[in-house]
Amino acid sequence: xxxxxxxxxxxxxxxxxxxxxxxxxxxxxxxxxxxxxxxxxxxxxxxxxxxxxxxxxxxxxxxxxxxxxxxxx
Amino acid sequence: xxxxxxxxxxxxxxxxxxxxxxxxxxxxxxxxxxxxxxxxxxxxxxxxxxxxxxxxxxxxxxxxxxxxxxxxxxxxxxxxxxxxxxxxxxxxxxxxxxxxxxxxxxxxxxxxxxxxxxxxxxxxxxxxxxxxxxxxxxxxxxxxxxxxxxxxxxxxxxxxxxxxxxxxxxxxxxxxxxxxxxxxxxxxxxxxxxxxxxxxxxxxxxxxxxxxxxxxxxxxxxxxxxxxxxxxxxxxxxxxxxxxxxxxxxxxxxxxxxxxxxxxxxxxxxxxxxxxxxxxxxxxxx
Numbered sequence: 160x161x162x163x164x165x166x167x168x169x170x171x172x173x174x175x176x177x178x179x180x181x182x183x184x185x186x187x188x189x190x191x192x193x194x195x196x197x198x199x200x201x202x203x204x205x206x207x208x209x210x211x212x213x214x215x216x217x218x219x220x221x222x223x224x225x226x227x228x229x230x231x232x
Numbered sequence: 233x234x235x236x237x238x239x240x241x242x243x244x245x246x247x248x249x250x251x252x253x254x255x256x257x258x259x260x261x262x263x264x265x266x267x268x269x270x271x272x273x274x275x276x277x278x279x280x281x282x283x284x285x286x287x288x289x290x291x292x293x294x295x296x297x298x299x300x301x302x303x304x305x306x307x308x309x310x311x312x313x314x315x316x317x318x319x320x321x322x323x324x325x326x327x328x329x330x331x332x333x334x335x336x337x338x339x340x341x342x343x344x345x346x347x348x349x350x351x352x353x354x355x356x357x358x359x360x361x362x363x364x365x366x367x368x369x370x371x372x373x374x375x376x377x378x379x380x381x382x383x384x385x386x387x388x389x390x391x392x393x394x395x396x397x398x399x400x401x402x403x404x405x406x407x408x409x410x411x412x413x414x415x416x417x418x419x420x421x422x423x424x425x426x427x428x429x430x431x432x433x434x435x436x437x438x439x440x441x442x443x444x445x446x447x448x449x450x451x452x453x454x455x456x457x458x459x460x461x462x463x464x465x466x467x468x469x470x471x472x473x474x475x476x477x478x479x480x481x482x483x484x485x486x487x488x489x490x491x492x493x494x495x496x497x498x499x500x501x502x503x504x505x506x507x508x509x510x511x512x513x514x515x516x517x518x
Binding site: 205208212218219222226 | 304308311312315316319320499500503506507510513514
């Protein structure tokens with residue numbers, strides 16, 4: 160083969176690998192969503208958040224009561 | 233927009249029993265937040281203009297929440313929305329990050345909340361130096377505490393995120409290092425304050441140091457990382473939060489999450505503030 164034909168052969172065969180770099184399906188957590196476990200994550204975090212909020216709200220009420228007592232004293 | 237944090241916060245925070253009407257007000261303002269973000273996001277404004285406009289508008293809504301005394305309920309709704317919406321709403325499918333892009337609702341929003349809170353701390357430091365009321369010093373130091381907590385959480389969540397997306401929890405990324413330095417500066421503020429026994433001296437020196445620390449933090453977090461090549465978005469000369477960094481679908485949760493984290497943190501900080509003010513009042517110092 161002449162020289163330029165060799166170059167072209169190499170270039171065209173490289174194309175095969177280059178084409179692979181395009182849009183493969185980006186693997187996201189669709190499996191997690193489909194079998195329902197993402198909802199477990201959300202539920203756990205919501206429970207944790209609710210617990211923290213219950214603590215904060217009860218502390219807030221306690222402090223309000225003390226403030227009121229100190230004012231009325 | 234930041235001033236709302238400083239003026240209304242401690243005066244109007246008492247929660248006198250659970251109030252259904254307040255919850256409706258809180259819910260209403262929270263939905264207003266979402267509606268406003270949706271409106272701006274779907275409008276035809278240039279991408280770069282959206283961030284400041286949204287932030288200014290949300291600042292106004294939060295100000296209204298303080299005025300109507302329903303900011304705590306709004307924080308509750310906002311936090312639940314962040315968690316539920318953060319995991320279930322659609323996000324762009326990008327390689328390298330995959331689903332961890334949802335961390336943006338936690339890591340980045342906590343950093344923004346930290347900056348807002350530390351700004352409030354600096355503002356109260358100025359107020360203290362101006363007037364000399366110990367109350368301003370209490371607010372300034374408690375907001376600085378809150379800022380440190382947000383900062384530590386932000387760095388830890390950032391390290392966890394980096395571990396999965398960049399390969400290593402820490403590899404000298406300019407923003408990471410600058411954030412750590414900024415946080416150390418605030419740790420030093422706490423140590424400085426602890427070294428004084430006299431209230432007034434502690435307040436004065438602490439306030440002055442705070443006013444050095446805050447601009448330093450801003451420079452470290454925003455200016456320095458842009459000068460270097462970094463894996464963080466917004467490096468190598470590109471503006472962060474510009475056109476390319478935030479997808480429209482993520483903006484729906486992102487802005488509400490910033491407000492929610494800030495308000496939740498401020499709520500907890502105000503509890504500590506009120507306890508300290510009660511102590512000062514009980515010992516007749518205030």
